[in-house]
Each structure stands twice: as structure tokens, then as C-alpha cells.
Amino acid sequence: MTRLIVLGVQGDDDLWVADLDAGTVTKIAAPATGALKAADDLRKAGATITKGVNLAALASSADAISGGFLDASGGFLDK
Numbered sequence: 001m002t003r004l005i006v007l008g009v010q011g012d013d014d015l016w017v018a019d020l021d022a023g024t025v026t027k028i029a030a031p032a033t034g035a036l037k038a039a040d041d042l043r044k045a046g047a048t049i050t051k052g053v054n055l056a057a058l059a060s061s062a063d064a065i066s067g068g069f070l071d072a073s074g075g076f077l078d079k
Helices: 034-044 062-066
Strands: 004-008 015-019 024-028
Touching (some): 004 034
Antiparallel strands (some): 004 015
């Protein structure tokens, strides 16, 4: 089974696809039609959309991730 995740970051209109098996992240073209376009439109309006992902958090730095900081004062879940 291929493990791909489509990502969008708050404040950035771009979409990315992460191929977990290949270890790559690639910018993708904005969808013009279909369910991904509908989801992208919702996220641009402020919605958070998840499907099949059980943890996603924007990190402030690579050090915050590797340090394992999950607290609310100096960790990567601050935002």
C-alpha cells in the first residue's frame, strides 16, 4: 500500500504531497475539480480537514521535533 499524505499549512495556499515510503515531499498543482478541490476550498476558508491521519502538528523547528517537546511552553505544539 502506498502511503501518501496531502498537506496544506495554515497561511500558505500551496498543497504538498508527502510520499512516506519514498521519503519525499513535493508541491502539487492546485486542484481544479473534485473532492480535493472542495477540501482545499474549505481549508482556505479556515476549516481543518483530516482523513486517515491521527496526528499532525506544525513544528517551530527541527530541534523541537527531535527533542520530543510536546508541552505548551517551548514545545512544538505552541502554535
